Amino acid sequence: MSELRPHIDTYEQGKTLSERVNPGMEDALRARYEALVPGLAETVVDVAYGKFYARGTVDEKTRLLATIAALTALGSQTRPQLQVNIQSALNVGATEGEIAEIIFQMTLYGGFPAMINALNAAIEVFDRQETNT
Amino acid sequence: MSELRPHIDTYEQGKTLSERVNPGMEDALRARYEALVPGLAETVVDVAYGKFYARGTVDEKTRLLATIAALTALGSQTRPQLQVNIQSALNVGATEGEIAEIIFQMTLYGGFPAMINALNAAIEVFDRQETNT
Amino acid sequence: MSELRPHIDTYEQGKTLSERVNPGMEDALRARYEALVPGLAETVVDVAYGKFYARGTVDEKTRLLATIAALTALGSQTRPQLQVNIQSALNVGATEGEIAEIIFQMTLYGGFPAMINALNAAIEVFDRQETNT
Amino acid sequence: MSELRPHIDTYEQGKTLSERVNPGMEDALRARYEALVPGLAETVVDVAYGKFYARGTVDEKTRLLATIAALTALGSQTRPQLQVNIQSALNVGATEGEIAEIIFQMTLYGGFPAMINALNAAIEVFDRQETNT
Amino acid sequence: MSELRPHIDTYEQGKTLSERVNPGMEDALRARYEALVPGLAETVVDVAYGKFYARGTVDEKTRLLATIAALTALGSQTRPQLQVNIQSALNVGATEGEIAEIIFQMTLYGGFPAMINALNAAIEVFDRQETNT
Amino acid sequence: MSELRPHIDTYEQGKTLSERVNPGMEDALRARYEALVPGLAETVVDVAYGKFYARGTVDEKTRLLATIAALTALGSQTRPQLQVNIQSALNVGATEGEIAEIIFQMTLYGGFPAMINALNAAIEVFDRQETNT
Numbered sequence: 001m002s003e004l005r006p007h008i009d010t011y012e013q014g015k016t017l018s019e020r021v022n023p024g025m026e027d028a029l030r031a032r033y034e035a036l037v038p039g040l041a042e043t044v045v046d047v048a049y050g051k052f053y054a055r056g057t058v059d060e061k062t063r064l065l066a067t068i069a070a071l072t073a074l075g076s077q078t079r080p081q082l083q084v085n086i087q088s089a090l091n092v093g094a095t096e097g098e099i100a101e102i103i104f105q106m107t108l109y110g111g112f113p114a115m116i117n118a119l120n121a122a123i124e125v126f127d128r129q130e131t132n133t
Numbered sequence: 134m135s136e137l138r139p140h141i142d143t144y145e146q147g148k149t150l151s152e153r154v155n156p157g158m159e160d161a162l163r164a165r166y167e168a169l170v171p172g173l174a175e176t177v178v179d180v181a182y183g184k185f186y187a188r189g190t191v192d193e194k195t196r197l198l199a200t201i202a203a204l205t206a207l208g209s210q211t212r213p214q215l216q217v218n219i220q221s222a223l224n225v226g227a228t229e230g231e232i233a234e235i236i237f238q239m240t241l242y243g244g245f246p247a248m249i250n251a252l253n254a255a256i257e258v259f260d261r262q263e264t265n266t
Numbered sequence: 267m268s269e270l271r272p273h274i275d276t277y278e279q280g281k282t283l284s285e286r287v288n289p290g291m292e293d294a295l296r297a298r299y300e301a302l303v304p305g306l307a308e309t310v311v312d313v314a315y316g317k318f319y320a321r322g323t324v325d326e327k328t329r330l331l332a333t334i335a336a337l338t339a340l341g342s343q344t345r346p347q348l349q350v351n352i353q354s355a356l357n358v359g360a361t362e363g364e365i366a367e368i369i370f371q372m373t374l375y376g377g378f379p380a381m382i383n384a385l386n387a388a389i390e391v392f393d394r395q396e397t398n399t
Numbered sequence: 400m401s402e403l404r405p406h407i408d409t410y411e412q413g414k415t416l417s418e419r420v421n422p423g424m425e426d427a428l429r430a431r432y433e434a435l436v437p438g439l440a441e442t443v444v445d446v447a448y449g450k451f452y453a454r455g456t457v458d459e460k461t462r463l464l465a466t467i468a469a470l471t472a473l474g475s476q477t478r479p480q481l482q483v484n485i486q487s488a489l490n491v492g493a494t495e496g497e498i499a500e501i502i503f504q505m506t507l508y509g510g511f512p513a514m515i516n517a518l519n520a521a522i523e524v525f526d527r528q529e530t531n532t
Numbered sequence: 533m534s535e536l537r538p539h540i541d542t543y544e545q546g547k548t549l550s551e552r553v554n555p556g557m558e559d560a561l562r563a564r565y566e567a568l569v570p571g572l573a574e575t576v577v578d579v580a581y582g583k584f585y586a587r588g589t590v591d592e593k594t595r596l597l598a599t600i601a602a603l604t605a606l607g608s609q610t611r612p613q614l615q616v617n618i619q620s621a622l623n624v625g626a627t628e629g630e631i632a633e634i635i636f637q638m639t640l641y642g643g644f645p646a647m648i649n650a651l652n653a654a655i656e657v658f659d660r661q662e663t664n665t
Numbered sequence: 666m667s668e669l670r671p672h673i674d675t676y677e678q679g680k681t682l683s684e685r686v687n688p689g690m691e692d693a694l695r696a697r698y699e700a701l702v703p704g705l706a707e708t709v710v711d712v713a714y715g716k717f718y719a720r721g722t723v724d725e726k727t728r729l730l731a732t733i734a735a736l737t738a739l740g741s742q743t744r745p746q747l748q749v750n751i752q753s754a755l756n757v758g759a760t761e762g763e764i765a766e767i768i769f770q771m772t773l774y775g776g777f778p779a780m781i782n783a784l785n786a787a788i789e790v791f792d793r794q795e796t797n798t
Contacts, residue, residue, distance in 0.1 A: 033651065036651070044644065048644055057230055063235070063238060066198055066199050066235050069203045070203050071242060077649075078646060078649055080649070102191060105186070105196060107510075109511070110513065113348075118348065167496065170527075172317070208743060211515075211516055213515075214511070234702070242644070243642075244640055244643055246745075246746035249746065313446055315503075318503070328461055328464060329501070331464075332465050332501050335466070336420075337472075363456055368465050370451070370569045371462060372465075373451065373775040373776075374777050376469065377774040382610075435765045446583065477778030479778075480782075527627075579773075584772065585770070587769075595770060597723070597731055599773075600735035601734045602771060606734035633720065633722040637732070640717055640738075
């Protein structure tokens with residue numbers, strides 16, 4: 001490794017964050033995908049969590065609302081991942097109303113159908129949440 | 134108008150907000166588009182600003198970062214509007230670093246090329262800003 | 267409100283149109299979404315129906331075929347809304363063959379998979395329609 | 400060729416249509432692309448014009464407005480082709496106002512930035528048109 | 533037909549290829565869609581198989597991996613077609629590992645959610661395959 | 666770092682690969698983006714090159730053709746990155762004809778306009794290449 005590179009172990013940072021926000025995620029990814037795509041689970045933890053979400057500068061809640069915005073505008077074709085991020089946003093303190101507002105705002109960029117679809121995905125998460133309490 | 138509808142004059146709210154964030158925008162839109170699409174300028178003010186951005190619940194800075202996230206993930210095909218929103222985000226107090234962070238995070242949802250393109254669009258806005266000061 | 271603005275009550279126009287094309291829609295939207303996103307139902311009626319579909323210049327059938335074209339090319343990720351618009355197109359006099367033709371044409375812009383998906387969505391609507399008769 | 404297949408020479412039909420709507424197009428495509436992609440020019444004529452636009456059932460103007468709708472909602476990333484179709488729509492009798500209306504309507508499905516971008520592309524075509532007259 | 537045009541019967545070539553890779557496909561398409569969109573089945577065979585996949589220059593396996601890449605990056609909104617192409621790739625000799633690798637690589641262009649969705653679609657195909665053996 | 670994790674230094678692998686395929690890339694990214702997004706250059710090398718392209722299983726040429734396919738189907742909104750990948754594909758031995766074929770094939774998934782746009786981007790790269798020789 002180049003001596004001049006200020007190497008940061010993003011895997012460790014990502015692991016800490018992912019275990020806090022999504023406990024058990026890496027193990028679940030490994031169980032499902034490791035035989036087919038060796039390294040996938042580690043890459044998700046190292047890259048998504050370690051190299052992006054753990055960077056600071058912007059707080060977790062804003063980051064998650066931004067992600068929800070993007071996945072909504074992209075047309076909710078990735079519904080399961082949208083729902084994972086909605087759950088994470090609730091976990092870090094976003095309210096249902098804030099999440100719904102950000103989704104609603106995406107009407108302006110992704111159109112009405114994308115917004116309604118994402119809102120329906122969110123309502124499923126909110127309902128599950130309330131059932132659990 | 135139905136008496137039972139709790140009618141809110143979203144145009145007036147949108148006008149106040151748009152004049153604060155983007156002074157002169159409605160007039161500019163009217164001058165350019167009114168002959169071709171009567172009502173376009175009013176619709177932008179009433180809908181985009183009045184019916185969405187002025188709603189409260191989520192603060193302006195978070196809303197604009199969410200919009201920047203969405204336009205980045207959509208592939209920056211709407212570069213001029215991305216730049217308008219980046220400028221608006223600066224105007225309401227977002228730092229260049231925060232805007233860049235949110236764009237960088239979109240690598241995870243829109244991929245590296247979309248992220249780099251959006252970052253280049255942002256740098257243009259930041260440079261213009263610094264030249265003006 | 268600015269005296270010079272030729273204010274049009276687009277909500278009333280949208281309400282009339284939406285009740286004709288999709289009777290009961292605003293109430294359904296209000297029942298499902300109002301607690302979470304206050305104003306959503308009114309916004310759909312005022313904006314989608316009042317500020318766009320009710321504008322004239324282009325007839326309803328052409329407008330709906332254009333919408334079906336767009337939702338097809340966008341990849342049918344918004345299948346329920348595509349089906350609502352297909353049903354509306356039938357309601358204003360488009361034939362099944364015309365709707366299918368427009369979807370088929372979208373092969374050129376959204377590709378074969380998007381076209382086949384949208385056609386399958388249309389066939390479901392056509393089948394329901396025939397069952398009802 | 401299978402005797403049972405009701406073979407239609409879509410190339411000839413496409414050629415007739417493309418020469419009427421876009422005279423010289425196949426030759427231009429051949430000059431630019433034939434060495435690199437043998438058959439591309441013939442494929443455009445045979446497929447796009449012969450197998451889709453020449454099919455009947457829906458009139459040319461409606462077909463072109465549907466195409467303009469789709470390209471607008473897709474984010475105008477294909478600006479040159481959007482402009483070709485806008486010019487073709489004018490050629491078959493669509494008015495500037497109708498084209499602008501369909502683009503404006505796409506706000507509902509592709510968002511405001513996509514709509515504004517497409518409208519700007521259209522205005523360029525309209526201006527060129529007026530200069531030529 | 534123009535005498536100068538080096539006419540190639542792409543339908544026959546497409547038919548041979550499609551019967552080898554997807555036996556019975558044209559008949560299935562005809563049974564399902566012919567009444568609604570006359571010519572659709574022939575167009576798929578002639579265009580998709582005859583005018584594109586049968587062209588040579590690039591081998592079938594590379595072509596199918598490229599298609600899988602594109603459908604993954606587009607967000608798997610066309611899941612059934614993605615699965616058809618994954619099955620075809622297996623049929624022409626691609627391994628499960630290679631298909632999974634190409635899907636995984638698309639993280640860089642379509643993001644993590646699109647990649648995970650496509651991988652899940654692939655696993656379904658792989659599981660079906662193994663059950664059949 | 667967890668002792669059980671089979672840690673691979675993907676940065677070093679990515680650096681070796683990126684210097685071979687795109688010499689000077691990390692330095693250029695660092696010069697342009699480091700002040701704004703600390704770590705971006707290292708992330709591109711570590712993630713894009715180290716964690717994806719350097720993985721083996723699929724050869725570099727096939728990987729690059731898959732990337733070109735994806736960026737074409739996404740609508741070439743990321744033209745500069747499409748061109749970088751086209752140049753890389755030439756560097757690892759893909760012919761102009763193969764690259765053009767894969768782009769042409771994307772007509773089936775991204776439509777004709779996306780294909781033509783990508784082909785034009787490729788021709789620019791091919792012309793530059795020939796000028797340099």
